[in-house]
Amino acid sequence: MTKTPIRTRIAPSPTGFLHLGTARTALFSWAYARHHGGQFVLRIEDTDVARSTQDSVEQILASMQWLGLAYDEGPIYQMQRLARYHEVAQQMIAAGTAYYCYCTPEELEAMREGQRARGEKTGYDGRWRPEPGKTLPPVPADVKPVVRFKNPLEGDVSWDDLVKGPITINNREIDDLIIMRPADAAAGEGALGVPTYNFAVVVDDWDMAISHVFRGDEHINNTPWQINIFNALGAPLPQFGHIPVILGDDGQKLSKRRGAVSVTAYEDNGYLPEAMLNYLARLGWSHGDDELFTIEQMVSWFDGGHISKSPAQWDPAKLEWVNAHYIKQASDERLAALVGAQLTKRGLPVPARLEAMCALYKDRCATTVVLADWLAMYVAPVSPSDEDRATHLTEAVKPAIRSLADKLAALDGEGWNKAAINGAIKETIGAFGLKMPQLAIPVRVLVCGRAQTPSVDAVLELFDKEILVNRLRSV
Structure with missing residues (x-):
């Protein structure tokens, strides 16, 4: 016996950005x-013609590329497959598993209102459903029909969900689903319109030989x-396999309309793709107590098990924390390219020694x-704060800062290095009877705009000498 090839898919709708749940x-x-x-x-899945946009398509493709989730086939666009959906729908009509329904929207609303008034569950009442011995209403001349699936009236629909386990829903709980929308008014008799989600997805998964479908558990009701x-x-x-939703920090479901930031926004905000993948993987799936792992490790572990049945909380x-780990692991060359792009976006020049700067500061940064x-x-x-100026730039220390500025100005060429800068600082401390923090902190405030930095000599070494000296002399 030959084993069925494993084929999975992701099928986002381009009615907005690729959000976090779809990325997971x-x-x-x-x-x-x-x-x-x-x-x-x-x-x-672009059959929602009114809301689908090319910008959304491009954002989805960019998100997949940034995450590194390379696909073997695609992108495949549903709107380019209309002829196939029409073909299958016509076959189903001929086989008696689908039928034309001429109900107008007004008639459907009146139907639902009557059901609500009688305390019944709302749903299609089957008035155009063909049955042996049943007389159907006269076909109206001015109504373009939909096509409905002739859902079984009895029995259960059961499946063993990869995440949830066994699920059973009785066919009486579901009605005759619309599978094809009405054709355009100008279309000829018998013409079909655009397929609905539940029909197109079946035809697609069949044609594309999809063996395993992972999707959000909001689709459980569609599955029967x-x-x-x-x-x-x-x-x-x-x-x-129906995966539980992701909840925001308010306990409500993340969605395109509620708080879900796009994947590309995280790229813009300085997150690394390997960090996002690592975090998303742990959001509803686990491998023992492992919190940090490479994508290669995840692939070796991910057999479809250990997916949580409960919603995950976005944190x-x-x-x-995860991103800070990967920032530390990233090469200085890679970080320099990312930070250089950030600085350029702000209209700032890219420093010549950006790689060395990234090496010095990356241990204290969570994002690029x-x-x-x-x-x-x-x-x-x-722009140092008024509080830092008042606290650290006292009249007593200003002469020492000016003296240090002169010493640093005298350094040139190969003499501009960490050791020489450290020597100038120590010489100034000795001459003015200060301790290291009494000079180093005011220097940080003037030069860096803040009181806390890495080692002051390492920080100053990376400055352009003229910029550094001018800032010190501005005291």
């Missing part, structure tokens, strides 16, 4: 395929319809934006 689902789907030596497909459509088509069922502080905040002082004016 993409990661799980990608990792599962990679773990099993399978394939990962990117599909763009989809399983029934798969069965009506005689198509093999994929295995479903910005934890993400910062914070790193850029530190390093901007080397190329942009600083």
Whole structure:
């Protein structure tokens, strides 16, 4: 017997940015395929024509590229597959598993109002559903029909969810789903419109031989319809795994409309993709007590098990902690490129010794934006707080600062190094009877705009000498 190839997919809708929940689902789907030596497909579900935008498509593609979730096929666009959906829908109509429904929106609303008034569950009442011996209403001449799936009236829909375990829903709980929207008014008789989500996703997963579907657990209620459509088509069922939602710090679900920041916004805000992947992986999945791991380790561990059945809580502080770890691990060359882009975005020049600056400051920064905040002082004016000026730039220390400025101004060429700067500082301390903090802290305030920095001689060495001396003489 041959084993069914593992094929997973991610299918975002381009009605907005790729948000964190979809990024996590993409990661799980990608990792599962990679773990099993399978394939990962990117599909763009753009049948919501009114709300889909090209900007959203480009943001989704950029997010996937930044995260490094390479897909083996795609992007595949649903709107380029309309002929296929029409073909399958016509086959289902011919087979009696789908039918035309001519109800107008007004009739459907009146139907629901009547059901509510009688205390019944709202749903389609099957008035256009063909049955043996049933007389259907006359076909109205001025109504473009939808196509509905003829859902089984009896029995249960059951599946063994990869995350939730066994789930069963009775067919009486679901009605005859619209699978094709009405055609345009100008379309000829018998023409079909755009497919609905639940129909297009089944045809796509069938055609693309998707074996495993990971998605958010908001789709659980869609799954019975989809399983029934798969069965009506005689198509093999994929295995479903419904992942719990991500909650914000307010305990409410993150969504495109509520607090979910786009993946590309995290890139803009100075996070590294390996940190985002590591954090997203731990958001609802675990491997023992491991908190920090490479994407290669995750792929080797991710067999589809150990996904939590409970919602995960988004924790910005934890993400910062993870990102700080990867900032420390990153090469100075890579950080310099990222920080240089941040400085350029701010309209600032890129310092010549940016790699050395990144090496000195990266241990105290959680993001490349914070790193850029530190390093901007080397190329942009600083503004010490009034409190720091009053506390540290006393009249008693100002003569020593001026003397240090003269000593540093005298250094030149190869003499401008950490050892020589340290020597000038110690000489000034000795001449004025000061202790190191009594001079070093005022120097930091004047030159860096803040009282706390790494070792003062290491900080000053990276400054352009003219900028440094001018700041000291401004006391």
